[in-house]
Amino acid sequence: MAAPPHGGRLVNRVARGARAERLAGEANDVPTIELSEVQAYDVANIAHGVYSPLEGFLTENDYVSVLKEGRLSNDLPWTIPVVLDVEQPLARELLGSDVALSLNGVRFAIMNIEDAYVWDKKEMAAKVFGTADPSHPGVQLVMSSKGQVLVGGKVEQFVELPEPFERYRLWPKETRVLFEQLGWRTIAAFQTRNAPHMGHEYIMKSALSFVDGLLINPLVGWKKPGDFRDEAIVTAYEALLNNYFPRQSYVFSVLRMPMRYAGPREAVHHAIVRKNFGATHMIVGRDHAGVEGFYGPYDAWKEFEKYPDLGITPLFLREAFYCSKCGGIVNEKICPHDESYRVRISGTEIRKALLRGEVPPPTMMRPEVARVLLSMRDKLFV
Amino acid sequence: MEGVERERRNRYTTVSIPVPLYERIKSLIAGTGFTSVSQFVTYVLRDIVSEMEKQKVQDAVSEEERKEIVEKLRRLGYL
Numbered sequence A: 001m002a003a004p005p006h007g008g009r010l011v012n013r014v015a016r017g018a019r020a021e022r023l024a025g026e027a028n029d030v031p032t033i034e035l036s037e038v039q040a041y042d043v044a045n046i047a048h049g050v051y052s053p054l055e056g057f058l059t060e061n062d063y064v065s066v067l068k069e070g071r072l073s074n075d076l077p078w079t080i081p082v083v084l085d086v087e088q089p090l091a092r093e094l095l096g097s098d099v100a101l102s103l104n105g106v107r108f109a110i111m112n113i114e115d116a117y118v119w120d121k122k123e124m125a126a127k128v129f130g131t132a133d134p135s136h137p138g139v140q141l142v143m144s145s146k147g148q149v150l151v152g153g154k155v156e157q158f159v160e161l162p163e164p165f166e167r168y169r170l171w172p173k174e175t176r177v178l179f180e181q182l183g184w185r186t187i188a189a190f191q192t193r194n195a196p197h198m199g200h201e202y203i204m205k206s207a208l209s210f211v212d213g214l215l216i217n218p219l220v221g222w223k224k225p226g227d228f229r230d231e232a233i234v235t236a237y238e239a240l241l242n243n244y245f246p247r248q249s250y251v252f253s254v255l256r257m258p259m260r261y262a263g264p265r266e267a268v269h270h271a272i273v274r275k276n277f278g279a280t281h282m283i284v285g286r287d288h289a290g291v292e293g294f295y296g297p298y299d300a301w302k303e304f305e306k307y308p309d310l311g312i313t314p315l316f317l318r319e320a321f322y323c324s325k326c327g328g329i330v331n332e333k334i335c336p337h338d339e340s341y342r343v344r345i346s347g348t349e350i351r352k353a354l355l356r357g358e359v360p361p362p363t364m365m366r367p368e369v370a371r372v373l374l375s376m377r378d379k380l381f382v
Numbered sequence B: 001m002e003g004v005e006r007e008r009r010n011r012y013t014t015v016s017i018p019v020p021l022y023e024r025i026k027s028l029i030a031g032t033g034f035t036s037v038s039q040f041v042t043y044v045l046r047d048i049v050s051e052m053e054k055q056k057v058q059d060a061v062s063e064e065e066r067k068e069i070v071e072k073l074r075r076l077g078y079l
Ligand SMILES: [Zn+2]
Pocket: A323, A324, A325, A326, A327, A330, A335, A336, A337, A341
Protein backbone atom coordinates (compact mmCIF):
# COMPACT_ATOMS: atom_id res chain seq x y z
CA MET A 1 0.00 0.00 0.00
CA ALA A 2 1.17 3.51 -0.81
CA ALA A 3 2.50 5.61 2.08
CA PRO A 4 -0.23 7.52 3.95
CA PRO A 5 -0.12 11.27 3.23
CA HIS A 6 1.93 13.45 5.56
CA GLY A 7 -0.29 14.32 8.52
CA GLY A 8 -2.75 11.52 7.71
CA ARG A 9 -5.01 13.25 5.21
CA LEU A 10 -4.40 14.35 1.64
CA VAL A 11 -5.23 18.03 1.38
CA ASN A 12 -7.67 18.99 -1.38
CA ARG A 13 -8.27 22.72 -1.78
CA VAL A 14 -9.35 22.58 -5.40
CA ALA A 15 -12.85 23.85 -6.09
CA ARG A 16 -14.80 22.25 -8.92
CA GLY A 17 -18.13 22.78 -10.65
CA ALA A 18 -20.55 25.21 -9.02
CA ARG A 19 -18.18 26.02 -6.18
CA ALA A 20 -15.41 26.96 -8.61
CA GLU A 21 -17.83 29.27 -10.42
CA ARG A 22 -18.89 30.90 -7.19
CA LEU A 23 -15.28 31.49 -6.10
CA ALA A 24 -14.41 32.92 -9.51
CA GLY A 25 -17.27 35.38 -9.05
CA GLU A 26 -16.12 36.29 -5.54
CA ALA A 27 -12.58 36.80 -6.78
CA ASN A 28 -13.82 39.68 -8.95
CA ASP A 29 -15.05 41.55 -5.88
CA VAL A 30 -11.97 41.38 -3.65
CA PRO A 31 -8.46 42.84 -3.94
CA THR A 32 -6.03 40.86 -6.12
CA ILE A 33 -2.43 39.96 -5.42
CA GLU A 34 -0.42 39.20 -8.55
CA LEU A 35 1.97 36.32 -7.86
CA SER A 36 5.27 35.29 -9.34
CA GLU A 37 5.35 31.98 -11.15
CA VAL A 38 7.09 30.29 -8.20
CA GLN A 39 4.45 31.55 -5.76
CA ALA A 40 1.55 30.65 -8.04
CA TYR A 41 2.69 27.05 -8.46
CA ASP A 42 3.18 26.83 -4.70
CA VAL A 43 -0.55 27.64 -4.45
CA ALA A 44 -1.34 24.84 -6.91
CA ASN A 45 0.88 22.43 -4.98
CA ILE A 46 -0.85 23.33 -1.71
CA ALA A 47 -4.31 23.00 -3.25
CA HIS A 48 -3.57 19.59 -4.79
CA GLY A 49 -2.09 18.12 -1.62
CA VAL A 50 1.55 18.04 -2.76
CA TYR A 51 2.38 19.94 0.44
CA SER A 52 -0.09 18.11 2.73
CA PRO A 53 -0.80 18.90 5.55
CA LEU A 54 -0.40 22.57 4.52
CA GLU A 55 -3.69 24.13 3.47
CA GLY A 56 -2.17 27.52 2.82
CA PHE A 57 0.93 29.66 3.20
CA LEU A 58 2.58 29.41 6.62
CA THR A 59 1.30 31.54 9.49
CA GLU A 60 3.86 32.95 11.91
CA ASN A 61 3.69 30.14 14.48
CA ASP A 62 4.43 27.56 11.83
CA TYR A 63 7.05 29.73 10.14
CA VAL A 64 9.00 30.21 13.38
CA SER A 65 8.70 26.53 14.22
CA VAL A 66 9.87 25.41 10.76
CA LEU A 67 12.95 27.63 10.94
CA LYS A 68 13.83 26.69 14.50
CA GLU A 69 12.81 23.03 14.77
CA GLY A 70 12.39 21.82 11.20
CA ARG A 71 8.81 20.99 12.19
CA LEU A 72 5.38 22.59 11.97
CA SER A 73 3.89 23.91 15.21
CA ASN A 74 1.94 20.61 15.49
CA ASP A 75 5.28 18.70 15.58
CA LEU A 76 5.05 17.25 12.06
CA PRO A 77 8.37 17.28 10.18
CA TRP A 78 8.56 20.23 7.77
CA THR A 79 11.82 21.78 6.63
CA ILE A 80 11.22 24.32 3.87
CA PRO A 81 9.02 27.36 4.61
CA VAL A 82 6.27 27.77 2.02
CA VAL A 83 5.61 31.48 2.30
CA LEU A 84 4.06 34.41 0.47
CA ASP A 85 5.68 37.84 0.73
CA VAL A 86 3.80 41.07 0.02
CA GLU A 87 4.39 44.81 0.35
CA GLN A 88 3.83 46.04 3.90
CA PRO A 89 0.97 48.56 3.44
CA LEU A 90 -0.96 45.99 1.46
CA ALA A 91 -0.59 43.33 4.16
CA ARG A 92 -1.97 45.57 6.90
CA GLU A 93 -4.93 46.53 4.79
CA LEU A 94 -5.78 42.94 3.88
CA LEU A 95 -5.42 41.21 7.26
CA GLY A 96 -8.52 39.18 8.05
CA SER A 97 -10.01 39.36 4.58
CA ASP A 98 -10.15 37.30 1.40
CA VAL A 99 -7.99 38.17 -1.58
CA ALA A 100 -7.80 36.83 -5.10
CA LEU A 101 -4.49 35.42 -6.31
CA SER A 102 -3.56 35.88 -9.94
CA LEU A 103 -0.83 34.80 -12.33
CA ASN A 104 -0.21 36.91 -15.44
CA GLY A 105 -3.44 38.74 -14.70
CA VAL A 106 -5.58 35.61 -14.47
CA ARG A 107 -7.27 35.09 -11.10
CA PHE A 108 -7.03 31.43 -10.13
CA ALA A 109 -7.34 31.15 -6.35
CA ILE A 110 -8.75 32.75 -3.22
CA MET A 111 -6.74 33.22 -0.06
CA ASN A 112 -7.89 34.19 3.39
CA ILE A 113 -5.22 36.36 5.01
CA GLU A 114 -5.15 35.00 8.57
CA ASP A 115 -1.80 36.37 9.55
CA ALA A 116 0.72 38.99 8.46
CA TYR A 117 4.20 39.18 9.97
CA VAL A 118 7.57 40.74 9.30
CA TRP A 119 10.31 38.35 8.20
CA ASP A 120 14.06 38.54 8.33
CA LYS A 121 15.23 37.22 4.98
CA LYS A 122 18.80 36.74 6.20
CA GLU A 123 17.67 34.74 9.20
CA MET A 124 15.47 32.63 6.97
CA ALA A 125 18.35 31.97 4.59
CA ALA A 126 20.75 31.12 7.40
CA LYS A 127 18.33 28.62 8.93
CA VAL A 128 17.10 26.98 5.74
CA PHE A 129 20.25 27.02 3.61
CA GLY A 130 22.79 27.01 6.43
CA THR A 131 24.24 30.17 4.87
CA ALA A 132 23.25 33.70 3.97
CA ASP A 133 25.96 33.87 1.30
CA PRO A 134 24.44 35.75 -1.66
CA SER A 135 26.33 33.53 -4.13
CA HIS A 136 24.10 30.59 -3.11
CA PRO A 137 21.32 30.37 -5.75
CA GLY A 138 18.59 29.54 -3.22
CA VAL A 139 19.63 32.44 -1.00
CA GLN A 140 19.54 34.67 -4.07
CA LEU A 141 15.96 33.61 -4.76
CA VAL A 142 14.95 34.48 -1.17
CA MET A 143 16.80 37.80 -1.19
CA SER A 144 15.16 38.80 -4.47
CA SER A 145 11.67 38.59 -2.94
CA LYS A 146 10.36 42.12 -2.62
CA GLY A 147 7.76 41.95 0.15
CA GLN A 148 8.78 42.91 3.69
CA VAL A 149 5.83 41.02 5.14
CA LEU A 150 4.74 37.41 4.92
CA VAL A 151 1.06 36.60 4.81
CA GLY A 152 -0.30 33.25 5.95
CA GLY A 153 -3.67 31.61 5.45
CA LYS A 154 -5.62 28.97 3.58
CA VAL A 155 -5.95 28.98 -0.18
CA GLU A 156 -8.55 27.51 -2.51
CA GLN A 157 -7.88 27.15 -6.21
CA PHE A 158 -10.66 27.42 -8.77
CA VAL A 159 -8.75 27.51 -12.08
CA GLU A 160 -5.97 25.07 -13.02
CA LEU A 161 -2.64 26.67 -13.90
CA PRO A 162 -1.14 25.90 -17.29
CA GLU A 163 1.36 23.04 -17.56
CA PRO A 164 3.48 22.75 -20.70
CA PHE A 165 4.01 19.07 -19.89
CA GLU A 166 0.32 18.38 -19.29
CA ARG A 167 0.75 14.81 -20.45
CA TYR A 168 3.11 14.17 -17.56
CA ARG A 169 1.35 16.16 -14.83
CA LEU A 170 0.03 13.90 -12.11
CA TRP A 171 -1.23 15.05 -8.71
CA PRO A 172 -0.89 13.02 -5.50
CA LYS A 173 -4.43 11.67 -5.57
CA GLU A 174 -3.80 10.46 -9.13
CA THR A 175 -0.48 8.73 -8.43
CA ARG A 176 -2.11 7.08 -5.40
CA VAL A 177 -4.87 5.61 -7.53
CA LEU A 178 -2.29 4.66 -10.15
CA PHE A 179 -0.09 2.76 -7.69
CA GLU A 180 -3.16 0.99 -6.38
CA GLN A 181 -4.18 0.01 -9.91
CA LEU A 182 -0.68 -1.21 -10.70
CA GLY A 183 -0.69 -3.26 -7.51
CA TRP A 184 2.46 -1.60 -6.21
CA ARG A 185 2.98 -1.77 -2.46
CA THR A 186 6.49 -0.33 -2.35
CA ILE A 187 7.41 2.67 -4.46
CA ALA A 188 10.81 4.39 -4.56
CA ALA A 189 10.75 8.03 -5.62
CA PHE A 190 13.57 9.52 -7.62
CA GLN A 191 13.97 13.28 -7.49
CA THR A 192 15.95 14.93 -10.26
CA ARG A 193 16.75 18.23 -11.91
CA ASN A 194 19.08 16.78 -14.52
CA ALA A 195 19.12 14.99 -17.82
CA PRO A 196 19.85 11.38 -16.84
CA HIS A 197 23.37 9.97 -17.03
CA MET A 198 24.64 6.46 -16.30
CA GLY A 199 24.97 7.22 -12.59
CA HIS A 200 21.30 8.19 -12.29
CA GLU A 201 20.23 5.09 -14.18
CA TYR A 202 22.33 2.89 -11.90
CA ILE A 203 20.88 4.45 -8.75
CA MET A 204 17.29 4.14 -9.98
CA LYS A 205 17.81 0.52 -10.98
CA SER A 206 19.53 -0.32 -7.70
CA ALA A 207 16.42 0.92 -5.89
CA LEU A 208 14.10 -0.78 -8.36
CA SER A 209 15.72 -4.16 -7.63
CA PHE A 210 13.94 -4.31 -4.29
CA VAL A 211 10.75 -2.24 -4.66
CA ASP A 212 7.67 -2.79 -6.85
CA GLY A 213 8.10 0.36 -8.90
CA LEU A 214 9.76 3.72 -9.38
CA LEU A 215 8.24 7.18 -9.31
CA ILE A 216 10.58 9.22 -11.50
CA ASN A 217 9.66 12.77 -10.69
CA PRO A 218 11.82 15.56 -12.16
CA LEU A 219 11.30 19.10 -10.99
CA VAL A 220 10.30 21.56 -13.67
CA GLY A 221 10.18 25.30 -13.17
CA TRP A 222 12.65 27.72 -11.67
CA LYS A 223 16.29 26.64 -11.73
CA LYS A 224 19.66 28.32 -11.61
CA PRO A 225 21.50 29.36 -14.77
CA GLY A 226 23.55 26.50 -16.20
CA ASP A 227 21.03 23.81 -15.18
CA PHE A 228 19.29 21.75 -17.86
CA ARG A 229 16.08 23.26 -19.25
CA ASP A 230 12.84 21.45 -18.59
CA GLU A 231 12.36 20.35 -22.21
CA ALA A 232 15.84 18.82 -22.23
CA ILE A 233 15.18 16.88 -19.02
CA VAL A 234 11.83 15.50 -20.15
CA THR A 235 13.02 14.56 -23.66
CA ALA A 236 16.16 12.92 -22.30
CA TYR A 237 14.11 10.84 -19.88
CA GLU A 238 11.79 9.70 -22.64
CA ALA A 239 14.84 8.45 -24.55
CA LEU A 240 16.26 6.66 -21.52
CA LEU A 241 13.01 5.08 -20.35
CA ASN A 242 11.90 3.92 -23.79
CA ASN A 243 15.21 2.19 -24.40
CA TYR A 244 16.39 0.91 -21.03
CA PHE A 245 13.53 0.48 -18.55
CA PRO A 246 10.79 -2.18 -18.50
CA ARG A 247 7.52 -0.39 -19.24
CA GLN A 248 5.81 -1.73 -16.11
CA SER A 249 8.57 -0.68 -13.74
CA TYR A 250 8.17 3.07 -13.53
CA VAL A 251 5.82 6.03 -13.46
CA PHE A 252 7.25 9.19 -14.98
CA SER A 253 5.64 12.49 -14.05
CA VAL A 254 6.80 16.07 -13.60
CA LEU A 255 6.44 18.29 -10.56
CA ARG A 256 6.41 22.06 -10.97
CA MET A 257 8.32 23.13 -7.89
CA PRO A 258 11.38 25.37 -7.69
CA MET A 259 14.77 23.92 -6.83
CA ARG A 260 16.03 25.72 -3.76
CA TYR A 261 19.43 24.02 -3.51
CA ALA A 262 18.98 23.87 0.28
CA GLY A 263 20.85 20.54 0.55
CA PRO A 264 19.93 18.62 3.74
CA ARG A 265 16.68 20.45 4.51
CA GLU A 266 15.54 20.23 0.92
CA ALA A 267 16.30 16.50 0.80
CA VAL A 268 13.83 15.99 3.65
CA HIS A 269 11.33 18.27 1.91
CA HIS A 270 11.67 16.23 -1.29
CA ALA A 271 10.93 13.09 0.72
CA ILE A 272 7.82 14.56 2.38
CA VAL A 273 6.46 15.70 -0.98
CA ARG A 274 7.01 12.25 -2.54
CA LYS A 275 5.37 10.64 0.48
CA ASN A 276 2.30 12.67 -0.42
CA PHE A 277 2.44 11.19 -3.91
CA GLY A 278 2.35 7.78 -2.24
CA ALA A 279 6.02 6.81 -2.38
CA THR A 280 7.20 4.54 0.44
CA HIS A 281 10.91 5.08 -0.22
CA MET A 282 12.97 8.08 -1.26
CA ILE A 283 16.25 7.80 -3.12
CA VAL A 284 18.80 10.13 -1.57
CA GLY A 285 22.06 10.32 -3.43
CA ARG A 286 25.31 12.16 -3.05
CA ASP A 287 24.94 15.89 -2.31
CA HIS A 288 21.16 15.69 -2.70
CA ALA A 289 19.66 19.08 -3.64
CA GLY A 290 23.04 20.64 -2.95
CA VAL A 291 25.05 23.18 -4.84
CA GLU A 292 28.80 23.30 -5.42
CA GLY A 293 30.77 24.15 -2.31
CA PHE A 294 28.03 24.55 0.29
CA TYR A 295 27.29 21.10 1.70
CA GLY A 296 29.26 17.96 2.46
CA PRO A 297 28.52 15.12 0.00
CA TYR A 298 26.53 13.11 2.54
CA ASP A 299 25.17 15.87 4.83
CA ALA A 300 21.67 15.18 3.56
CA TRP A 301 21.86 11.58 4.82
CA LYS A 302 22.56 12.83 8.36
CA GLU A 303 19.59 15.19 8.26
CA PHE A 304 17.21 12.23 8.07
CA GLU A 305 18.40 11.05 11.52
CA LYS A 306 16.41 13.91 13.03
CA TYR A 307 13.14 12.50 11.70
CA PRO A 308 12.18 9.04 12.97
CA ASP A 309 8.58 10.05 12.24
CA LEU A 310 9.01 11.00 8.58
CA GLY A 311 6.85 8.14 7.30
CA ILE A 312 8.94 7.52 4.18
CA THR A 313 12.12 5.46 4.17
CA PRO A 314 15.22 7.08 2.71
CA LEU A 315 17.36 4.88 0.47
CA PHE A 316 20.88 6.15 0.74
CA LEU A 317 22.73 5.42 -2.46
CA ARG A 318 26.34 6.22 -3.08
CA GLU A 319 27.73 7.95 -6.10
CA ALA A 320 28.12 5.59 -9.04
CA PHE A 321 31.11 5.42 -11.38
CA TYR A 322 32.42 3.25 -14.19
CA CYS A 323 35.10 0.71 -13.34
CA SER A 324 36.97 -0.82 -16.25
CA LYS A 325 38.13 -3.77 -14.12
CA CYS A 326 34.58 -4.55 -12.89
CA GLY A 327 33.41 -3.82 -16.42
CA GLY A 328 30.40 -1.71 -15.52
CA ILE A 329 28.81 0.96 -13.39
CA VAL A 330 29.48 0.31 -9.71
CA ASN A 331 29.91 2.19 -6.46
CA GLU A 332 32.42 2.51 -3.66
CA LYS A 333 30.78 -0.24 -1.65
CA ILE A 334 30.97 -2.96 -4.28
CA CYS A 335 34.12 -2.15 -6.26
CA PRO A 336 37.52 -3.05 -4.72
CA HIS A 337 39.62 -1.43 -7.45
CA ASP A 338 41.72 1.69 -7.30
CA GLU A 339 41.32 5.04 -9.03
CA SER A 340 43.29 3.99 -12.12
CA TYR A 341 40.36 1.78 -13.18
CA ARG A 342 37.63 4.25 -12.33
CA VAL A 343 35.93 6.84 -14.50
CA ARG A 344 33.91 9.44 -12.60
CA ILE A 345 30.58 10.31 -14.16
CA SER A 346 30.93 14.05 -14.24
CA GLY A 347 27.93 16.29 -14.91
CA THR A 348 30.32 19.10 -15.79
CA GLU A 349 32.14 17.00 -18.39
CA ILE A 350 28.87 15.84 -19.90
CA ARG A 351 27.71 19.45 -20.22
CA LYS A 352 30.99 20.50 -21.83
CA ALA A 353 30.85 17.67 -24.36
CA LEU A 354 27.26 18.50 -25.28
CA LEU A 355 28.11 22.18 -25.73
CA ARG A 356 30.95 21.21 -28.06
CA GLY A 357 28.44 19.18 -30.04
CA GLU A 358 30.04 15.89 -29.04
CA VAL A 359 28.49 12.69 -27.71
CA PRO A 360 29.72 12.17 -24.13
CA PRO A 361 31.53 8.84 -23.49
CA PRO A 362 29.18 5.82 -23.27
CA THR A 363 30.50 5.19 -19.76
CA MET A 364 28.79 8.43 -18.76
CA MET A 365 25.67 8.73 -20.87
CA ARG A 366 23.51 6.46 -23.05
CA PRO A 367 23.97 7.33 -26.73
CA GLU A 368 20.17 7.57 -27.24
CA VAL A 369 20.01 10.19 -24.49
CA ALA A 370 23.05 12.05 -25.79
CA ARG A 371 21.59 12.14 -29.31
CA VAL A 372 18.31 13.78 -28.29
CA LEU A 373 20.20 16.28 -26.16
CA LEU A 374 22.53 17.15 -29.02
CA SER A 375 19.54 17.70 -31.29
CA MET A 376 18.38 20.50 -28.96
CA ARG A 377 21.86 21.88 -28.46
CA ASP A 378 21.00 25.63 -28.43
CA LYS A 379 18.20 25.09 -25.94
CA LEU A 380 19.84 22.77 -23.46
CA PHE A 381 20.57 25.02 -20.51
CA VAL A 382 18.83 27.72 -18.46
CA MET B 1 5.67 39.11 18.29
CA GLU B 2 4.53 38.66 21.91
CA GLY B 3 2.59 35.63 20.75
CA VAL B 4 5.75 34.12 19.34
CA GLU B 5 7.59 34.51 22.67
CA ARG B 6 4.76 32.79 24.49
CA GLU B 7 4.81 30.05 21.87
CA ARG B 8 8.52 29.47 22.51
CA ARG B 9 8.04 29.18 26.26
CA ASN B 10 5.21 26.75 25.68
CA ARG B 11 7.18 24.41 23.46
CA TYR B 12 8.10 21.98 26.24
CA THR B 13 6.19 20.26 29.00
CA THR B 14 7.09 17.72 31.68
CA VAL B 15 6.21 14.02 31.58
CA SER B 16 7.05 11.76 34.51
CA ILE B 17 8.94 8.51 34.02
CA PRO B 18 10.27 6.20 36.76
CA VAL B 19 13.72 7.21 38.02
CA PRO B 20 15.26 3.76 37.34
CA LEU B 21 14.09 3.98 33.72
CA TYR B 22 15.57 7.46 33.48
CA GLU B 23 18.88 6.07 34.75
CA ARG B 24 18.78 3.15 32.33
CA ILE B 25 18.25 5.50 29.41
CA LYS B 26 20.96 7.81 30.67
CA SER B 27 23.55 5.05 30.65
CA LEU B 28 22.23 3.65 27.37
CA ILE B 29 22.72 6.91 25.48
CA ALA B 30 26.15 7.74 26.91
CA GLY B 31 28.51 8.21 23.99
CA THR B 32 25.77 8.17 21.36
CA GLY B 33 24.46 11.15 19.38
CA PHE B 34 21.76 11.75 21.98
CA THR B 35 22.72 14.53 24.37
CA SER B 36 19.92 14.13 26.92
CA VAL B 37 17.28 11.69 28.12
CA SER B 38 14.60 14.14 27.00
CA GLN B 39 16.02 14.17 23.50
CA PHE B 40 16.07 10.37 23.40
CA VAL B 41 12.53 10.03 24.75
CA THR B 42 11.25 12.59 22.23
CA TYR B 43 12.93 10.67 19.40
CA VAL B 44 11.50 7.32 20.45
CA LEU B 45 8.01 8.71 21.01
CA ARG B 46 7.95 10.40 17.60
CA ASP B 47 8.91 7.10 16.03
CA ILE B 48 6.15 5.17 17.80
CA VAL B 49 3.46 7.84 17.57
CA SER B 50 3.92 8.27 13.81
CA GLU B 51 3.52 4.50 13.36
CA MET B 52 0.30 4.52 15.38
CA GLU B 53 -1.05 7.52 13.49
CA LYS B 54 -0.84 5.52 10.27
CA GLN B 55 -3.85 3.51 11.45
CA LYS B 56 -6.02 6.63 11.38
CA VAL B 57 -5.49 7.63 7.78
CA GLN B 58 -8.53 8.89 5.88
CA ASP B 59 -9.21 7.94 2.27
CA ALA B 60 -9.22 10.99 0.07
CA VAL B 61 -11.08 9.97 -3.08
CA SER B 62 -14.68 8.91 -3.60
CA GLU B 63 -15.58 5.97 -5.84
CA GLU B 64 -16.82 8.34 -8.51
CA GLU B 65 -13.59 10.33 -8.43
CA ARG B 66 -11.54 7.14 -8.54
CA LYS B 67 -13.31 6.18 -11.78
CA GLU B 68 -12.55 9.59 -13.28
CA ILE B 69 -8.91 9.31 -12.30
CA VAL B 70 -8.56 5.80 -13.75
CA GLU B 71 -10.12 7.13 -16.96
CA LYS B 72 -7.58 9.96 -17.12
CA LEU B 73 -4.68 7.61 -16.36
CA ARG B 74 -5.82 5.35 -19.22
CA ARG B 75 -6.06 8.30 -21.59
CA LEU B 76 -2.53 9.41 -20.70
CA GLY B 77 -1.19 5.88 -21.19
CA TYR B 78 -0.26 5.25 -17.57
CA LEU B 79 -2.64 2.28 -17.43
ZN1 LIG C 1 35.95 -2.22 -9.89
